[in-house]
Amino acid sequence: MDYNLSHIKELEAESIYIMREVAAQFERPALMFSGGKDSILMVHLAHKAFYPAKIPFPLLHVDTGHNFPETIEYRDSLVKKLGAKLIVGSVDEAIESGLVTEEKGFNASRNMLQIAVLLDALEKGKYDAALGGARRDEEKARAKERFFSHRDEFGQWDPKNQRPELWNLFNGRKNMGEHFRIFPISNWTELDVWQYLAAEKVELPSLYFAHEREVFEREGALLADCEYIEKKPDEVIKKEMVRCRTIGDMTCTGVWRSTASTVEDIIEEIATTRMTERGGRTDDKRSETAMEDRKKEGYF
Amino acid sequence: MTNNNTELLRFTTAGSVDDGKSTLIGRLLYDSKSIYQDQYDQIKDTSERRGEEGVNLALLTDGLKSEREQGITIDVAYRYFSTPKRKFIIADTPGHTQYTRNMVTGASTANVALILVDARHGVVDQTRRHAIIASLLQIPHIVVCINKMDLVDFSQEAYDKIQESFESFAAKLDVKDVHFIPISALKGDNVVNRSEKTSWYEGPTLMYYLENVHIASDHNFIDQRFPVQFVIRPYSDEFHDFRGYAGRLAGGVMKKGDEVTLLPSGFTTKIKKIHGADGEQEEAFPPQSITVELEEDFDLSRGDMIVRANNQPEITQDIDVMMCWFDNTKPLKQKGKFALQHTTQNVRCVVKEIRYKLDINTLHRLQDDKNINMNDIARVSLRVTKPLFIDSYRQNRITGSIILVDEASNNTVAAGMII
Structure with missing residues (x-):
């Protein structure tokens, strides 16, 4: 008998260990839940980690008010299926109450506003640990993250003074x-996530699969047309077959030209693609260190 | 690329500031086609803006603003790539002296250590320091990459000299498996593709080595050790009486029906069921995360351990460790008190005695030097508040390791390998 775990099963064992810890x-x-594949994976792993008991923590969703409708639908049905508790931090409400101010202009996005809303929700709920589905392969600042990442009383991250993690x-x-x-x-790559979700036959939001949608091009990225984005006169709307590689706020999540209609197609596509999944995220393109800057302030 | 049954190999890279470590990683990623076009475009753009010649592959791993500004690696960076044979996790650790703690961190979970040597300079203090740390942390396999071979005309003589010099030094260390590979990270020789300029070298390329080195036996499959991490009680109608002990198997193979002893109580019972990630399973092995049900219910909680009746760890309040001190705000002091974490146990400890400081360039034991500052390594005796279930670090990296936490700052201030 060869006692040897495949890389996927080893990652699974590691993640379950962290959740129990x-x-x-x-x-x-x-558990911070966005409705994207990484947070779906997180919920799936949490379910395994504590089975047959229920997941011993609530799901926390920061709702920008600019979500794809499919995301909310999926979220609600998952919560119902697991009997989990859902807590929503609303950007709409935060704008109304004056906690944050809406950005203006063509590239206006509620991405930055999420920081204050997230920190506010954590404080209100007295949460002392927020589990997130960030992965180190996503982005260069995230590559420096710890599994247990300390935040000070202002929710700030100090990347140069992190606790060493051993064994x-x-x-x-x-x-x-x-x-x-x-x-x-942390140690999963985009491909690992898809391979695992495929092997585990996890149900996924329809946004990840190719569908026809009205889109337009901006700074090399393809964005889904919606009422939340102000278009420039020269930005032409057309119908294309696309899918999401990441799911976030509609104003900054790019979509991809794709014909991938099954998880197997998606794996094939990722294995051969030459662009990172965040390549379509306009929130990362604001500067070379956009992610690091936001993370220091408390972004997830 | 889409194979689910590939193994996971973790390796750490170490080298002096200018040994070309980041270039090597960039090369592995680039030649294995693990760098995406937009990442490449971004670093190409930055290199051009800075007026650098060619594309600076080091920018791929130096992710923080201050790292890119200073052109150095500050923190451990994790990088991922895969080939059809394996998935790799690189813990890229800085080479400068002041960041030894990061090298220790990266080394703690590694299967393989890559040590870079500049072919022009040969074995230097830092090479020795890295080899000593790799040996202290018991990284099972070491590869010495003799880099910048292009700058010594791919000379076999230069390579042989460095290999001899390293081997005579390594003879004093506790390392089992050392390989040497002549490479040029910058030009790509013997990294992924075999070099035409080193016809005298008959060994594998670095990538071939990483894809094929035998790592299946890097875990301890002999001595069963199951530290209880969390107790699962569903309190539901369906699973009313369910009481499961969740944790990650740290050693040995556990089978249904095994007669086991519970520590610290010493009670004996049998393994009734093992629940894995995919439901019930007949047996479990490291590093699986499982949930165990016992034949009889005992009061067992986090920090306790399930072991085989005839193969038990040492149960003691006195432990001797080789310790790496991380705190830059104060030195390690005799009589100092700390929180101590060992497997899933949290206890307190007092530093009974600093035996000696280890000179990490020469391996000399400095009996008279008890001044332990950040990045120093020392042999230390500790007394803990309640008995721990320990093995030597040589025998088991999980049950043989500890960390110390400063109770005022909450920082992790030391890592220790139990002797």
């Missing part, structure tokens, strides 16, 4: 008012 070390964890010993100690961001799927 969070349940053991923290009093009030919450499988995770230090979740903190002072009152501080919290942790936990990234159980």
